[in-house]
Amino acid sequence: MTHQTECQRCGTCCENGGPALHSQDLPLIEKGDLSFGNLITIRKGELAHDPATDSIEPVKTELLKITGKKGSWSCIFYDKSRNGCTIYDHRPLACGVLKCWDTDEILKLAGKDLLSRLDIVKEDNPLRKQLIEHEQLFPLPDLKAISRTISRSSKKTIKKLERINNKEIAYRMGAIDRFNLSVAEELFYFGRPLFQLLTPLGFTARETASGIKLGFK
Ligand code: SF4
Ligand code: SF4
Known part of the structure; x- marks a missing residue:
């Protein structure tokens, strides 16, 4: 069995759901690469998967997530026909950090410096x-x-x-x-x-x- 060392562009992570936004993503909002309508608010207390404990827990602080399409969590910016991200050059920080074969970096980012509605409204x-x-x-x-x-x-x-x-x-x-x-x-x-x-x-x-x-x- 070979060990995966790079992204295969399979799109599974994008289909599982768009990322939460972090303070480093603020310019994407300010420059108009992302609009409020591209985001869904996950309010404090909503139940969500906690990657640190691998369990479903109430979120401790509000977060903003790229919204899904057609009632699913599959990221609105994922184009399945091209196996690609339609905002690749302006994708949020977490998308660039995510390596499904090595989750250390994304786990360090999880839950830190999250943007909330009051940061951008x-x-x-x-x-x-x-x-x-x-x-x-x-x-x-x-x-x-x-x-x-x-x-x-x-x-x-x-x-x-x-x-x-x-x-x-x-x-x-x-x-x-x-x-x-x-x-x-x-x-x-x-x-x-x-x-x-x-x-x-x-x-x-x-x-x-x-x-x-x-x-x-
Ligand atoms: S990070 Fe992993 S799941 Fe996401 S597109 Fe690349 S290979 Fe697929
Ligand atoms: S913004 Fe792009 S890279 Fe990030 S989850 Fe959506 S489609 Fe994937």
């Missing part, structure tokens, strides 16, 4: 105030604890989550209308709605005239 952008308020009004519940207890969750707990979810959706709908946000911009400014974070844990979410109804499978 300028003071004169009215949505800055809005996203700060959103974070104060709707901090994420403890998703890890919820994932452990879902099968034993009482109707009262589910109703409480449902109320939070529907209030949060009403808030984001107000901002979408007021600022005419695209879906991509919404996911940057506010992250994913709670029900989308609950369904991978085993919850069901059904749209009704009075809002999203939560249950579990």
Whole structure:
């Protein structure tokens, strides 16, 4: 068996998901190589793979990730037909550092100097105030604890989550209308709605005239 020593350009890492942005990537935003609509916010408390422990844990600090395409995490900039990155010369730091055959360097970078929304949404952008308020009004519940207890969750707990979810959706709908946000911009400014974070844990979410109804499978 031969040891891999260089990138085979197979695209597996790009298909597994775009990178998180680090402070060194700030010029990509400032020069317009990446727009807010290219990014999805992973809010503090969302569950994600922690490469250091190889387990699913709540993220300790917010991070911005290159968004995926068609409901998957496959990086929007990955062109499968050409097995290549369409922004290769302007790709984020983590993409250049990633070597799937030797993960030392990427593990050293993981979780350090991460960019957050407040690093890139300028003071004169009215949505800055809005996203700060959103974070104060709707901090994420403890998703890890919820994932452990879902099968034993009482109707009262589910109703409480449902109320939070529907209030949060009403808030984001107000901002979408007021600022005419695209879906991509919404996911940057506010992250994913709670029900989308609950369904991978085993919850069901059904749209009704009075809002999203939560249950579990
Ligand atoms: S780093 Fe590894 S997974 Fe990514 S494209 Fe290269 S060979 Fe494929
Ligand atoms: S930005 Fe380019 S190199 Fe980085 S994950 Fe996306 S397609 Fe791959």
